[in-house]
Amino acid sequence: MNDAVLAGDVLEYAERWLGEGREVALATVVETWGSAPRPVGSHLVVDAEGNFEGSVSGGCVEGAVVGEALDVIGSGAPRMLEFGVADETAWRVGLSCGGRIRVFVEKIA
Amino acid sequence: MDRNLLHELNRARAARRAAAVVTDTQTGEQRLVPERDASGDPLSDELQRRFRSGRSGLLEDGRTFLTVSVPPPRLVVIGAVHISQALVPLAAVAGLDVSIIDPRTAFSTPERFPGVELIADWPEEALREHPLDDYTALAALTHDPKIDDVPLAEALKAGCFYVGALGSRKTHAKRVERLGAMGLAPEQIARIHAPIGLDIGAQSPAEIAVAVLAQVIQTLRRGRTVAEPAEAKTAA
Structure with a gap:
């Protein structure tokens, strides 16, 4: 439930940032396999400058998610991301814990 | 996500009311379902189960995601x-x-x-x-x-x-x-x-x-x- 509280704060950041006229994308963990660091429903909010609040992993893939979120802010089209040891880029942005996660990224407009 | 939907979700949370966001992850289409409206929703059973457990998750169709928000106990x-x-x-x-x-x-x-x-x-x-x-x-x-x-x-x-x-x-x-x-x-x-x-x-x-x-x-x-x-x- 602490997760729920923290996730909630992220949504408040999203609204506050929108109110300040910033462009915002929301990333949400929608599926996990194996030992994933953050539960389904965890959020990361990103603005067009790459500022972010919240987390979708223990810090392993946030960099990559922020990069994708900037694209989503630009295009407005949502996308699904997948990370894990099976990923070919695992050496770069994989989950060291050996889990796998899917993250949905959407623009808030 | 529509910013009005986000606003309504945050309002429900501040008032300690449960609500869920139903997202089609393929189209990005979304709707907000307050707990009190769950019984009239097409996903009624699923929603009511999830309001009890407080768990977000993907449905069996592999594309519909429910973001469940319940107040902290x-x-x-x-x-x-x-x-x-x-x-x-x-x-x-x-x-x-x-x-x-x-x-x-x-x-x-x-x-x-x-x-x-x-x-x-x-x-x-x-x-x-x-x-x-x-x-x-x-x-x-x-x-x-x-x-x-x-x-x-x-x-x-x-x-x-x-x-x-x-x-x-x-x-x-x-x-x-x-x-x-x-x-x-x-x-x-x-x-x-x-x-x-x-x-x-x-x-x-x-x-x-x-x-x-x-x-x-x-x-x-x-x-x-x-x-x-x-x-x-x-x-x-």
């Missing part, structure tokens, strides 16, 4: 008594938002209850300011009907997920009569956990506090009764 303790001095810190460690209500200012002192919301007022006044809801547990611990009875009745009416009252079976039998006289139905009154706490042979106030907290957690995780008052509200 809260524990309202009636009585700034010895048991409460152990129960309050234990409950806080377990992640519950805790507040204590006791009009007796000799009991309700910040020295006895540091760093916690302490309301030295009659429960009927205090609950007007901080209404009870489905995601709240209430433990009545004063042993004094003048203080315990009204909040117990309010907790049953509000559909609190847990309602417990301190006192022996004999004390409770008299309480059942009084609550009945206050207009509560026998099946409502039967929701009260009394004598309070899991039967672990607790003796000291601290041990009773452990038994009470364990029972609150058990009811939260295994036996939530949120569905009943929610259905009753929809029907009304």
Whole structure:
């Protein structure tokens, strides 16, 4: 439930940032396999400058998610991301814990 | 996500109302479903299950995602008594938002209850300011009907997920009569956990506090009764 509280704060950041006229994308963990660091429903909010609040992993893939979120802010089209040891880029942005996660990224407009 | 949808979701959260965002992850299409509207939704069963568990997740179709937002569970303790001095810190460690209500200012002192919301007022006044809801547990611990009875009745009416009252079976039998006289139905009154706490042979106030907290957690995780008052509200 602490997760729920923290996730909630992220949504408040999203609204506050929108109110300040910033462009915002929301990333949400929608599926996990194996030992994933953050539960389904965890959020990361990103603005067009790459500022972010919240987390979708223990810090392993946030960099990559922020990069994708900037694209989503630009295009407005949502996308699904997948990370894990099976990923070919695992050496770069994989989950060291050996889990796998899917993250949905959407623009808030 | 539509910014108005985000605004409505945050409003529901601030008001301690459960809500879910239904997202088609292929098209990005979304809608917000407040808990009170869940029974009329095409995903009614799934939504009601998830409001009880509080878990977000992808549906079997592999594309519809439910972001479930339920309020953090809260524990309202009636009585700034010895048991409460152990129960309050234990409950806080377990992640519950805790507040204590006791009009007796000799009991309700910040020295006895540091760093916690302490309301030295009659429960009927205090609950007007901080209404009870489905995601709240209430433990009545004063042993004094003048203080315990009204909040117990309010907790049953509000559909609190847990309602417990301190006192022996004999004390409770008299309480059942009084609550009945206050207009509560026998099946409502039967929701009260009394004598309070899991039967672990607790003796000291601290041990009773452990038994009470364990029972609150058990009811939260295994036996939530949120569905009943929610259905009753929809029907009304």
